[in-house]
Amino acid sequence: MNENISRRRLIWTGVAAAGAAGLGGAALFAKRVGLIPPDSHGLLGVGETLTYATQRLLVSEKTMAREFNRSEISSFAPIKGNPPENEMYERLRAKDFADWRLSVGGLVSRATSFSLDELKRMPAENHVFLQACEEGWSFIAEWGGVPLHHVLNLVGVLPQARYVVFFGYDINYDAPNARDIRGKWNSIDMSDAWHPQTLLAYSMNGLGELPVEHGAPLRVRVPRQLGNKSVKYLAKILLADSVANIGMGLGSGGAERGYSWWSGI
Ligand SMILES: Nc1nc2c(c(=O)[nH]1)N[C@H]1C(S)=C(S)[C@@H](COP(=O)(O)O)O[C@H]1N2
Numbered sequence: 001m002n003e004n005i006s007r008r009r010l011i012w013t014g015v016a017a018a019g020a021a022g023l024g025g026a027a028l029f030a031k032r033v034g035l036i037p038p039d040s041h042g043l044l045g046v047g048e049t050l051t052y053a054t055q056r057l058l059v060s061e062k063t064m065a066r067e068f069n070r071s072e073i074s075s076f077a078p079i080k081g082n083p084p085e086n087e088m089y090e091r092l093r094a095k096d097f098a099d100w101r102l103s104v105g106g107l108v109s110r111a112t113s114f115s116l117d118e119l120k121r122m123p124a125e126n127h128v129f130l131q132a133c134e135e136g137w138s139f140i141a142e143w144g145g146v147p148l149h150h151v152l153n154l155v156g157v158l159p160q161a162r163y164v165v166f167f168g169y170d171i172n173y174d175a176p177n178a179r180d181i182r183g184k185w186n187s188i189d190m191s192d193a194w195h196p197q198t199l200l201a202y203s204m205n206g207l208g209e210l211p212v213e214h215g216a217p218l219r220v221r222v223p224r225q226l227g228n229k230s231v232k233y234l235a236k237i238l239l240a241d242s243v244a245n246i247g248m249g250l251g252s253g254g255a256e257r258g259y260s261w262w263s264g265i
């Protein structure tokens, strides 16, 4: 048995034993070993913790999301969320996003901003994934872009980083106080952040660009989570050791509206 597996087994036994002693005990144990999601307080939180801890322990960190053939691409791609209605975005869009930049900062060695051209010159990949919304619909589409891990390596992620947080132009991403941020922001843990299939996508279904409604000029695609993690119209990516001071501190705008932060599929 390799070390990793035996550690997993040990931790899992601990969670199960703590579970037998009461749900609160399981949550406490999960917290000690770093398996606690950000929306884990209150009664609902105990369940959220067990779901997250169970998935993270039982599913290998590098489990691949299913990939489809191009022939399976859906003829219709539903849309959830309107393009940003603000002057800043309109101005960027009017110039085909030539002046748009993605800023990547927080717990990194070199905070950097990237133009769309710079991102397009990085190693590109195409993936055909299913995107499923928490509302019950789904579609298959091809996404082209640069793997998030490539950009993370360029900026140099500091060891304290535990979350990658995504902000789009349809919210107040540059609020002076991060606690005031509201709307469709989201965050993932480092397992999803380093995952080989997590993509910063600037192209859809072979178009060479993203249709505005699907998140132009750049969105993230997190293929092992529901669609809400795949934040569109990206403005800013933040590496953080905690999400407690962002918005209401639950790790995503969705969690503030009663959805689970963890949206594994
Ligand atoms: N910035 C931003 N990102 C977003 C949303 C949004 O409204 N704004 N909607 C989310 C939800 S709930 C889903 S299901 C997917 C939908 O992506 P699509 O419109 O390309 O189908 O985008 C996600 N990313």
Ligand SMILES: [Mo]
Residues within 6 Å of the ligand: 080, 132, 133, 134, 135, 226, 227, 228
């Ligand atoms: Mo969604």
